[in-house]
Amino acid sequence: MMEEVKDKDKFSGWYLKILEDAGLIDSRYPVKGMVVYKGWGLFIIRQMQRHLEKLLEEAGHEPVLFPVLIPDDILGKETKHIAGFEEQVFWVTHAGANELERRLALRPTSETAIYETFRLWIRSHQDLPLKIHQSCAVYRYETKHTRPLIRGREFLWNEGHSAHIDDEDAMRNIEEIKEIYGKLIRDILCIPFIVSRRPEWDRFPGATDTFAFDTIMPNDKTLQIATIHNLGQNFSRAFEITYEDEKGEHKYVHQTSYGPSFGRLLAALVSIHGDEKGLVLPPEISPIQCIIVPLFFKGTDKERIQRYAEDVGKKLNEAGIRNHIDSRDERPGNKFYYWEMKGVPLRIEVGPRDMERNELTVVRRDTGKRSQLKFDRVSEIPKIFDEITENLRKTAQKRFDQRFFKIGSMEELSKNSGRGILSLGWCGNDECAEKIERYVDILSVNNDRGTCIVCGRDGKEVNAANTY
Numbered sequence: 001m002m003e004e005v006k007d008k009d010k011f012s013g014w015y016l017k018i019l020e021d022a023g024l025i026d027s028r029y030p031v032k033g034m035v036v037y038k039g040w041g042l043f044i045i046r047q048m049q050r051h052l053e054k055l056l057e058e059a060g061h062e063p064v065l066f067p068v069l070i071p072d073d074i075l076g077k078e079t080k081h082i083a084g085f086e087e088q089v090f091w092v093t094h095a096g097a098n099e100l101e102r103r104l105a106l107r108p109t110s111e112t113a114i115y116e117t118f119r120l121w122i123r124s125h126q127d128l129p130l131k132i133h134q135s136c137a138v139y140r141y142e143t144k145h146t147r148p149l150i151r152g153r154e155f156l157w158n159e160g161h162s163a164h165i166d167d168e169d170a171m172r173n174i175e176e177i178k179e180i181y182g183k184l185i186r187d188i189l190c191i192p193f194i195v196s197r198r199p200e201w202d203r204f205p206g207a208t209d210t211f212a213f214d215t216i217m218p219n220d221k222t223l224q225i226a227t228i229h230n231l232g233q234n235f236s237r238a239f240e241i242t243y244e245d246e247k248g249e250h251k252y253v254h255q256t257s258y259g260p261s262f263g264r265l266l267a268a269l270v271s272i273h274g275d276e277k278g279l280v281l282p283p284e285i286s287p288i289q290c291i292i293v294p295l296f297f298k299g300t301d302k303e304r305i306q307r308y309a310e311d312v313g314k315k316l317n318e319a320g321i322r323n324h325i326d327s328r329d330e331r332p333g334n335k336f337y338y339w340e341m342k343g344v345p346l347r348i349e350v351g352p353r354d355m356e357r358n359e360l361t362v363v364r365r366d367t368g369k370r371s372q373l374k375f376d377r378v379s380e381i382p383k384i385f386d387e388i389t390e391n392l393r394k395t396a397q398k399r400f401d402q403r404f405f406k407i408g409s410m411e412e413l414s415k416n417s418g419r420g421i422l423s424l425g426w427c428g429n430d431e432c433a434e435k436i437e438r439y440v441d442i443l444s445v446n447n448d449r450g451t452c453i454v455c456g457r458d459g460k461e462v463n464a465a466n467t468y
């Protein structure tokens, strides 16, 4: 069914076209790497945001919004952090014609801005754990090839930050965030993923550990959609964030930070569920969940059918289902194509026969299956939504599970690189890693049971893939 889209060579073109055709974004904005979010795309992003913020706040996070500008001395306080971001920072150096005394960075991420304030907020062990989150845009001067929603110079995300009395509590928070992100990504967006503990060289600058959520795109490249970092005491030492424990001793807090990219989640959603007709959206996040198309045939009473369609719309409103009646003067077939392309989960056709029988014709976007539904059973539609969600989740998971391969030699690696996520042996040596990374990026080091495919020594089993 999806062969055309899943064709690696055609995927990239399909992706760029559907973003524009479906009205998700406009990528013609005259600053490279920055896009305009349009109604259909922004609605989906806001739905994700609403779900995520609710989950975070239920888990004890307080919403905040920090300024976009960070003074350069504060951005530079944690040395590894600034070294990692230095090349990507946009600087504000002037106010009008006057040069600023202190240049200001557009936040590439907010650890430094927020921790400068955590220092003031945290006094005693009773202030801990402190957990906050914000949804905002961040700015990075990406030098790699930019791609809408996947790699941009401005992107939308939610970032969470926490401070704890010890490492154990910080680790507990990391596990809780893994669950929260899992709920958003797998349960609501139906996107399959693995969580990888990144190798040392691929950690977030300033972190002691980074866990990343990776999914697989139709071209078999992995896309990192969220990360969680254990910051240890690196930032609390740099920013002097201490608390007084029960004995009156001052101690540095332990910290974590984390964020999913809304743009990348949207990119994954579009690519993983989409097909040759366009988007396929999970009902929970679709701007319109049911599109009602009145069928005006020759000789039918247009007004009566329109009224019947409006009755259906009212009934859907009562059931809390987002709906729209497409009464445009267009052929029904054109309307069908249009709403299928936009990914609306359910189409309701109402024609003369449906009206006579007090029924509706219901067509699923994911399977194309048609069925009849009695007018007074409209309230059962959420059940169909659950079936659609379940089907999208299972279909995507099945395809994902088929893209894991075991690799036993360099020859096999050269033949299979770019096929998904490869599991292979690596001895831990830099030279061997370099040879492996000519073909693939190492995503994670899993365990100590592997034979290096380069030199044959005992080593570790690693996951590797071509990455975005």
Ligand SMILES: [Zn+2]
Pocket (backbone or CB within 6 Å): 426, 427, 428, 429, 432, 452, 453, 454, 455, 456, 457
């Ligand atoms: Zn080796």
